[in-house]
Amino acid sequence: MTSDAIEVQNLTKTFGTTTAIDDISFRVGAGEIVAFLGPNGAGKTTTIAILLGLIEPTRGRIRVLGRAMPQERQAVLSRVNFSSPYVALPYDLTVDENLEVFARLYGVVDRRTRLRSLADLFEVAHLWTRRTGLLSSGEMARVNLIKALLNDPEILFLDEPTAALDPAAADTVRSLLVRLKEERGITIFYTSHNMREVERLSTRIVFLHDGRIVADGAAREVVQQYGKKDLEEFFVALARSGHQGLS
Amino acid sequence: MSWGRIWALNLRQLFLMRRSFARITDLFYWPLLDLFFYGFLSLYLGTEGRVPLLAGVLLGALILWDLFFRVQQAISVSFLTELWTRNLINIFVTPVTLAEFVVAMMLWGMIKISITATLMAAVAFVLYQFNIFVLGISLVPLVTSLIVFAWAVGTAITAVILRYGQSAETLAWSLAFLFQPFGAVFFPVSVYPPWLRPVLLIFPLPHIFEGMRAVLAGQPLPSPQLVWAFGLDAIYLLGAFAFFAFMFSLARRRGLLLKLQD
Numbered sequence: 001m002t003s004d005a006i007e008v009q010n011l012t013k014t015f016g017t018t019t020a021i022d023d024i025s026f027r028v029g030a031g032e033i034v035a036f037l038g039p040n041g042a043g044k045t046t047t048i049a050i051l052l053g054l055i056e057p058t059r060g061r062i063r064v065l066g067r068a069m070p071q072e073r074q075a076v077l078s079r080v081n082f083s084s085p086y087v088a089l090p091y092d093l094t095v096d097e098n099l100e101v102f103a104r105l106y107g108v109v110d111r112r113t114r115l116r117s118l119a120d121l122f123e124v125a126h127l128w129t130r131r132t133g134l135l136s137s138g139e140m141a142r143v144n145l146i147k148a149l150l151n152d153p154e155i156l157f158l159d160e161p162t163a164a165l166d167p168a169a170a171d172t173v174r175s176l177l178v179r180l181k182e183e184r185g186i187t188i189f190y191t192s193h194n195m196r197e198v199e200r201l202s203t204r205i206v207f208l209h210d211g212r213i214v215a216d217g218a219a220r221e222v223v224q225q226y227g228k229k230d231l232e233e234f235f236v237a238l239a240r241s242g243h244q245g246l247s
Numbered sequence: 248m249s250w251g252r253i254w255a256l257n258l259r260q261l262f263l264m265r266r267s268f269a270r271i272t273d274l275f276y277w278p279l280l281d282l283f284f285y286g287f288l289s290l291y292l293g294t295e296g297r298v299p300l301l302a303g304v305l306l307g308a309l310i311l312w313d314l315f316f317r318v319q320q321a322i323s324v325s326f327l328t329e330l331w332t333r334n335l336i337n338i339f340v341t342p343v344t345l346a347e348f349v350v351a352m353m354l355w356g357m358i359k360i361s362i363t364a365t366l367m368a369a370v371a372f373v374l375y376q377f378n379i380f381v382l383g384i385s386l387v388p389l390v391t392s393l394i395v396f397a398w399a400v401g402t403a404i405t406a407v408i409l410r411y412g413q414s415a416e417t418l419a420w421s422l423a424f425l426f427q428p429f430g431a432v433f434f435p436v437s438v439y440p441p442w443l444r445p446v447l448l449i450f451p452l453p454h455i456f457e458g459m460r461a462v463l464a465g466q467p468l469p470s471p472q473l474v475w476a477f478g479l480d481a482i483y484l485l486g487a488f489a490f491f492a493f494m495f496s497l498a499r500r501r502g503l504l505l506k507l508q509d
Binding site: 087 | 333
């Protein structure tokens, strides 16, 4: 049995009279790749933001790498990282400058060696002195992932890591993620709207709808349990008709 | 508190400045325009023999005022830069603490003003033979007090921007000017109506600028003014920190850190 990288118990988040997260509980084992799924507005981003200490929960208990969040925020954040295509690295800086700053923020020892090895891994050494704003979507995604790996994180939180990428670039990113899990044992907790990608990448899915977890298990098991052809059909049925769509 | 992380946040600002013509010109364009205007005006008035001390008083006040405004602005704009570049989330998912973030903003204010003040002092000396260092050792407490108040105002403005987002960004450029007519910057407190004077004296600026004028008039730096200035500085700075911490906590409760980037 794997130890828990993430443990969420009875998490609730309300904004005024709106309940964004409604008493959810789940665990993510160390070394798992868990896809956190759901339609827009289901509460995925809010949950990830809570796990990263960006939003304070209304109720519930959260432990990340065995430490309480947000109480032990600083200790947790030095051991995890986050990447999202919607959170840009500053465009005016070169790739090198951006990564240098974040390496320092994470207190990376021997920054030059670390940056060089990541540049080789992601094959972006030729982009090093280019302004970040001039990168293509695929190049930007790779640079974002380098940023997310600077501190050799034990957990990687990814928000739609392949959004806006062409199929070839998306495939490269997926392969890199699988390689990271296999070679470094990183736990990956990510959101995606690409169900084929989820089926290929994840060891488990947690499906959120209207702030509640409606499915938690291996993608294949969830699909079979609800008698659907694949995850895409499951997603569409749930998104369009809620729980009734699953019956 | 990690000075490595604080330096990293400032390094980012330095990288941004190096790549931005607008940011570089901001260091000297407006300060020099002010200096030219007030410098030549005071020269004219001085040569006419109307007010012998005027040149020194105006230029000294201008340089110190600019120091105050620029430090405050540097703090607020460094935070706005994180918003404009949609980088706030990236910063706050690192182990950077709130205290480190605030100290980094304050340090950035110091770095920027060191460049601007040096330039202004040099130009004032070359063009108008005004040496800001005639203030001597008195310059140190006056400038220190001024910078601490600028930190407080800049931090408070940043806290408001944190809560209300870019719709409040105009405060970064405008709020400090509220203190210009009511801070006894270019003229003494005695100019104001008697009923207004006690109100003005709850801010450090009148104490600081009264002190500067006393020194320029050949008197020693008045200790009571200095004590008042530093006492008020401490109150405003602690208040600004508490306000920023409260606004940050509010932002986390309401999910504003995510919305600020939308």
